[in-house]
Amino acid sequence: MTVDAGTRMDTKVAAALGSGARPAAATPLSSSLTFGWRALLKIKHVPEQLFDVTMFPIMFTLMFTYIFGGAIAGSPKEYLPYLAPGILVQTVVMITMYTAMTINNDIEKGVFDRIRSLPVWRPSLLVGSLLGDTLRYTMASSIIIVLTLVMGYRPAGGVVGVVSAIALLLVFCFSLSWIWTLLGFKLRTPNAVMGVSMMVLFPLTFLSNVFVAPETMPDVLESIVKVNPVTILVDAARSLMDGDPDGGAITTVLIMSAVLVAVFGPLTMRVFANRT
Amino acid sequence: MTRIAVFLKGISCGSMGPMSYAIETHDLVRIFGDNRAVDGVDLRVPSGGVYGVLGPNGAGKTTTIRMLATLLKPTSGTALVLGHDVVAEAGVVRSKVAMTGQFASLDEDLTGTENLVMLARLYGFSWGQARQRSAELLDAFDLTDAADRQVKKYSGGMRRRIDIAGSIVVRPDLMFLDEPTTGLDPRSRNQVWDIVRALVSAGTTVLLTTQYLDEADQLADRIAVIDRGRVIAEGTSGELKASVGSGALHVRVADAAQRDEAVRVLESTLGTEAVREGDPCAISMRVEDPVGVPAALARLRDHGVATTEFSLGQPSLDEVFLALTGEAVHEEVNA
Structure with missing residues (x-):
């Protein structure tokens, strides 16, 4: 920089202002895509968030298969068909909380207010972030599937079974993410979000049939585990991946998803619109 | 104190026509819990030039700006920005104003270019136009070298410049600058001042909050002094100084x-x-x-x-305050 940088900037800024003609307003689709682009850029620039998405599922899968597999199912190989769908569900359900983290961070850093002060269709921020979520969920799912395949897992349901299990899982997680969006708006700091989500997610995923059959648990616990939505989701995913679709479980998952959206969708949009 | 405020307000009312105000508020109030953060603010900001809002931390400056920028609904009272009501016509107001400051920031994880391209896209530019506009702005603000660096790695002065650049992707009719030079070194502060002058010469009205009398003095055509959510004096810098x-x-x-x-x-x-x-x-x-x-x-x-x-x-801001608020003097006597 030179000594007269200030003066130079003065004229250049004035010139830049002069050429700031206003184009026609962005369409909802175009602003949603722009926010989606931002979500992808954030994954690129903050690879740490992919660490959770990739490393933890890998560690969990290896640990549970080789440490507990023998004790639970006789051998790691026999345990894998039971564990794979379960750990797939657990992994993706766990990372839904990033939705809340992202929104809460945006609010805390003032990015949210900057965006709110723009003349754009406001829900496009949420629609755009779904794009980033899709990428995260898909990446995590692919990693689990590839890893378990390498470890010797051969799903009886084949490609169709696995893909439809992942599709069902994504539907449920998108519906679940409305709760996280709401929490992201309501909680004060990203740390609070982290705390609350761990308090909810750990019991939700561990008090389920992800790792072991509920029948092996004490009666009281078994009855809790059986009504856990995650258990039903795992049942549905397992049935699809095993090539023996459980219509009841799948329908229940779809109904739960619809209820989540019906309740938390409008609630979240109201908080979003009126956040003052 | 009341005498001074009435005297100064008298001047501002007499010399302006009613149509020339960029901002006009009437008895604006915002209450958080039992804290009256903004407690009946009446502002009349003329179009064109710089209007300074001067006050210490917690005086209600940011809350006032947030209401004017449609980010916060007033508890009561009215505010017209460029002739539009901030509650009923929030969308219209949003399309005409821009803001930067502690509460409206860029995405620190993205690079300078990515932030500006994103904002340009949201204003309706095509991808190509957005990239071109971003390059133009980065050049104007001497940030071309930092274009591909994440904003969180910018220095304080660069950060303030990219924040302002993001606010003029399209030229706003009115710009809110919330404490634009707090924490900057003198050189960066002078650059920001130059930018503010450039904004004004391009026809944008600037409302600037500051804790520094010096800054208000250098930039602002008129100044409102705010304390505890109320305007306690208003006038040109000369009038304010004369009053103390x-x-x-x-x-x-x-x-x-x-x-x-x-x-x-x-x-x-x-x-x-x-x-x-x-x-x-x-x-x-x-x-x-x-x-x-x-x-x-x-x-x-x-x-x-x-x-x-x-x-x-x-007189320093402290001295202006001592002169304008009986309370501050009172505290010192007790201490």
């Missing part, structure tokens, strides 16, 4: 033993109360009329009081 006396006189005597004598002489000559500073040789006092100062110094010499330093400065 022309400035502050600081004197150091050579011998601390002569300070009491010096205080007596200065008080009797200048007619205002002198303050004995922590430094046993130093005296400071408010001066109504600087013309009397040379005579006062001459009288010190006549009384055999030797002085090592004297200076006549602008």
